[in-house]
Amino acid sequence: MYSHALLTPEQMYRADALAVAAGVSSLTLMERAGRAVAEEILRRFGARPTLVLCGPGNNGGDGYVVARLLRDWGWPVRVALLGETARLKGDAAIMAKRWGGPFESVTSVDGAGLIVDALFGAGLSKPLSDQIVKLSSAVKVPVVAIDVPSGIDGATGAARPAAFRADLTVTFFRKKPGHVLMPGREYCGETVVADIGIPDRVLDEIKPPLMENFVPELPQAGPNQHKYRRGHAVVVSGAAHQTGAARLAARSALRVGAGLVTVASPKAAMAANEAHLTAIMLAEADDALALGRLLADRRKNAVCIGPAAGVGAETRAKVRAALASGAAVVLDADALTSFALAPDELFEAIAETPERAVVMTPHEGEFARLFKDLVKESDSKCERAIAAAKRSGAVILLKGPDSVAANGEGGAIVNTNAPPSLATAGSGDVLAGLLTGLLAQGMEGVGAAAAAMWLHGAAAGKFGRAGLTAEDLPDLISCGIPQNPLL
Ligand SMILES: NC(=O)C1=CN([C@@H]2O[C@H](COP(=O)(O)OP(=O)(O)OC[C@H]3O[C@@H](n4cnc5c(N)ncnc54)[C@H](OP(=O)(O)O)[C@@H]3O)[C@@H](O)[C@H]2O)[C@@H](O)CC1
């Protein structure tokens, strides 16, 4: 159940303690951790002069194990210690003794062909000193980080204020949020999770609420399927010269499996929409009243509003009509910005019909407009999204290279398969459409958000060359799931 869980450093300490209570000694865990790192190094690098930078805690303890094993396997190894050997405690002191070789001080990385970064892991408690920051930027050879690159906050992924840039990071048992949230994910390079014998059942006690996104289980069309059983998605179109975004969303909703999709268009935009739509239906909805009437048909069970909708009172009124309809609602782009001056009005409207799903899909700028006090950089993106979900009553899909979907119960899912090519015009409209299409098929809010993020990233990854445009994306979502070659 918790195979994709993310553990904060605190939760990892608890997992460690529960494993020890279950009979695995902490020294054994350290030996296995160090061995896992040494073996990953052996798998990737030929023997070369290696400098192991060891900090004063157990991250350094793992470092001595790596140093001893590599040396025993014939590698030329040096150990540099930050602090004094006399001050080492517990398992780290034992492993330092077992290394048995000389200690240098941490002053330079000259002469090394590989750096093992064992300075700070889960126990990073303050910003790196200027000396360590300077040292980290002087490294010109491959770096293997133990647990997390030193300087990266395992809970948030923030660099405090800088960090070692690793080619490989070996962590233990489960990843931490800092391995998947930016910029941490970038600093980690490749991340390998090693099994060090902590039993999975400790997670039943910890109940970690965060996880990394993974291949979704999508709604299946059975042999007796009828299009009306696959839901009817409605996408609200912008004004006459701003209709493309809604059509991108509508095509995505249809591609992801919604039975029917209708674009709800202002009168003046009907001709533009009509000229471009075939399988997707078109209905006139010139104002909020008309949109409400359209959505009164309860078969229309999911509605998306925001892509190029325009910012202002008209969009606010349409959002209220959508929220009052009882259909699941996706609020994107202009639908969010329209409430920048009165976010509570939006949250109250959401609260009026709590039984249907509402998902908001802000990027960081839109998020800051609605949740002005939830933008502190020191807070984890997961925690910010969770706080926003609790306040608004909606699922929050906070977009970015590390998109996070969070619900009001305190759970969050971090997406890690989005390539940089997704940062292209219209890409957000596709995501909103995928989400609407999945909600129309009856998925619940955060599940639909997670699946939409995954499909979005997988589709872009599938393009596999330069020049991706948002228009390519819907066609890359082939929905013969689970035979879908994307998955
Ligand atoms: N849990 C597990 O399951 C397992 C954990 N294992 C390993 O243990 C690691 C965690 O060990 P840990 O708790 O000793 O913390 P660690 O990262 O070594 O740092 C603490 C020391 O650094 C110091 N310090 C901190 N920041 C600093 C700074 N900026 N500049 C200077 N000093 C700074 C801090 O000082 P203090 O905060 O006390 O002032 C303290 O002395 C974990 O990452 C993994 O590698 C494995 O062995 C296997 C099982």
Ligand SMILES: [K+]
């Ligand atoms: K480290």
